[in-house]
Amino acid sequence: MNGTARSGDYSLLDLIILDSGYIIMSDTLTLDVIGGRVKVNGEHATVRFVGVVPPVAGPWLGVEWDNPERGKHDGSHEGTVYFKCRHPTGGSFIRPKKVNFGIDFLTAVKNRYVLEDELEEDEKEQIVTIGNKPVETIGFDSVMKQQSQLSKLQEVSLRNCAVSHAGEKGGVAEACPNIRNVDLSKNLLSSWDEVIHIADQLRHLEFLNLSENKLKFPSGSAPLTGTFSALKVLVLNRTGITWAEVLRCAAGCPGLEELYLESNEIFISERPTDVLQTIKLLDLSSNQLIDENQLFLIAHLSRLEQLILSDIGISSIHFPDAGIGCKTSMFPSLQYLVVNDNQISQWSFFNELDKLPSLRALSCLRNPLTKDDKDTRTTRQLIIAKIGQLKTLNKCEILPEERLGAELDYQRAFGNEWKKAGGYQDPDKNRLSEEFLAAHPRYQFLCLKYGAPEDGELKRQPLMLKNQLLTLKIKYPHQLDQKVLEKQLPGSMTIQKVKGLLSRLLKVPVSDLLLSYESPEKPGREIELENDLKSLQFYSVENGDCLLVRW
């Protein structure tokens, strides 16, 4: 026999709901369970098949595990395909008795938040009422106390509590309507509709965490019902959601401020037009399919202040609407960008970031460019110099002194390149090459801010003694007949020694000599060399200067 077994060929089983809220199969299995999320011995799975698997008698559930290696096969058994799995070892057949179909929301809340001794009292009560006669309600006070406690609940964490459905309609709204904050991560919710059933009853819901639930998201545009009117934060990490589904869900959240979509293999396929316009924070970490071109589609969210793009494999970014040195119109409110753990290896990345008008903080740890440990200081300085308005880098504040040092060092470091590329002291003469401008877009601005780098700063000479000698002219302003001498003196020579040298030369006693110097760069300005114990270097005497000797 080949072909797919029809799900209708099975014996019917009933359901029993235990006091603890767990649903077990006893008599009836309906087709409804297909697609449902279940838990078997702590492992999560999706039901794909219900029925008989001959030759073994009795009902079986075919499940596809979340963990693709947990199963024994891919849904086929002895040649017959009962259901399909994505992975060759992703499926198993399990006896319904062993499967936990989950509990409803309210029961989960009660399980967690009601104190144990009160639960015991409840059980006693139930045992008593199973009998024929109605018995006086013992522990009613405690039940009321329990319920009044629940109605005070604002923050509820039901992570991994096997919640699969909303339960009785209105039950949640009656018992705990004041819940503002729900963590429903890693539960057994199977569809967005079920989430809506729960959220509908929580009018004040502001925070909802649905991470690690394999939900079936709406396929068409859902009618706006005002369910999530108060919702500010939505966490959908690891739910397998697609971008189109994100937009559909977000349509029902008019006031959404923070959206977390980590690890979903998201590919941004369209530009959000009426939705997501209020978000301030978007976390797209670990979505490896995102590339820089997709970012253009979210570039016009006008309120977006924080964008987390860690671990998406990005290596470059560009804002084509802005030329060198201009600001882009994209990401107008973006203040904090996180690009840790990516593939950034070019400095052009940071050049582009300078175009963002509101960027104040950046985190870019563990990228190929910034990974080199011995150069972390230089890397940090370069990033600071390249992005002018940055106030915080890698969570460390950039103090004004640090910025000053970084920008001056940057200027000096690329000064020679600038000159070669056509840079001049006189800005009118500048003819900088395209290449240089592209690699160093801020350089001109820095020149305007600090002045163009001087030649003296740019020369880097090897440290030989002859390079440390200053070639100085020696003039005698009062003795017109004496020739102008040229001498080479070390910068570390003290004024006293210079005087001694001159004294021997001129046959004039040391005490009569008065020294000063002038620089050809600043003609007319004479600087006295009065302190005998100081060196020429101390007075900033440089190569080509002229010593003036009087007596």
Next chain:
Amino acid sequence: MGVIRSREGPGGLAEGGRPNCTESTDPLSPSADGIRTGQHRSLFHPEQLLSGKEDAASNYARGRYSVGSEVIDLVLERTRKLASGSPLSSKGAVPGACEVLWQNSPALSAVTIATNHVSLGAEQCGELQGFLIFRSFGGGTGSGFTSLLMERLTGEYSKKTKLEFSVYPAPRVSTAVVEPYNSVLTTHSTTEHADCTFMVDNEAVYDICHHKLGVERPSYANINRLMVQAVSSITASLRFEGPLNVDLIEFQTNLVPYPRIHFPITTFAPIVSADKAYHERFSVSDITTACFESSNQLVKCDPRLGKYMACCLLYRGDVVPREANAAIAAMKARHSIQFVDWCPTGFKVGINNQPPMVMPGGDLAKAHQALCMLSNTTAIAEAWARLDHKFDLMYAKRAFLHWYIREGMEEAEFLEAREDLAALERDYKEAGQSV
């Protein structure tokens, strides 16, 4: 002196009004300006910010004898004024604690913010419960002035608790050469006056900030913000209600087996970077396990080398008693955690439903469940041994000693202090031995 009083509003949060926390900062450091002109200056009453003209120059002797003695009376007078305010007619003044903050660590304002989303009515304390003293071991004021102050406080307020939060000199990161001298001298003189001293060291916090929070080069601001979370957890019981609320006094009763063995280490979990918020969810048992890992400790010390004498677990946020008990039972079963023979149970648990606050724009992600663990372990003797060793190296050569002698100290005091610390090490060793 600073006052923290809490007034319960719905859910334990403050009702309106600005917190009026009054602090007295380092009277010996001319730069209390950081606080006066800082972002959070409105938290401090100007009268309570005392500053002097000279500083203690990293010298215990100056802090305690010469310069400190000039300012101590003024400080005590202000404390008296605060502590003995008129009984309040206003609603619900809860017994508070006084805070004395020293400006050895800048960004003190960070401390006040995290502990103070409460509102205060009048400036005076209704019922003074005790003092919280924040100081460093290594500086002049932190060591010298504090020892003087503690002595005088014991004299005047003998019945009140005095809790210290001390910044212990880090093993490898040093700010002053004479740290060991200052630390040993101050430990000797304050041990008998402090009821409990929570130790924190900069290096441990630095490492946490760098490795776990993605801070490239942690500054004092980053370090203080983390420390403050621990402090906030410890004082949470004073400020908010909870199902298993543990009082400050209760902590001590459970943490301090002998009067001199009062140096618990602080551990905090979960420590998650704000950039990775909600990527991983930590259950109550996860954070409990994390607290027994040395990477979450705020002091560099290896508890596996010693034995636990007592453990206080302060859960904050959405934690139910059942989960807390289950988590602890799981830890007790782990044989890697050794307790001393004479104290088999050893765990005290408190739950406070108010989740920890984080500073906006800070490094830490907001956690809905957090745990601060205070454990008294014999392994801390290793920290003392390190300190004593450094002290011995310098003292053998009488290096830097003249700075202290000049201010009027005698060598005998050094020897006495060193002897006291040796005795402390022996006490720890004895406590760790089997009955």
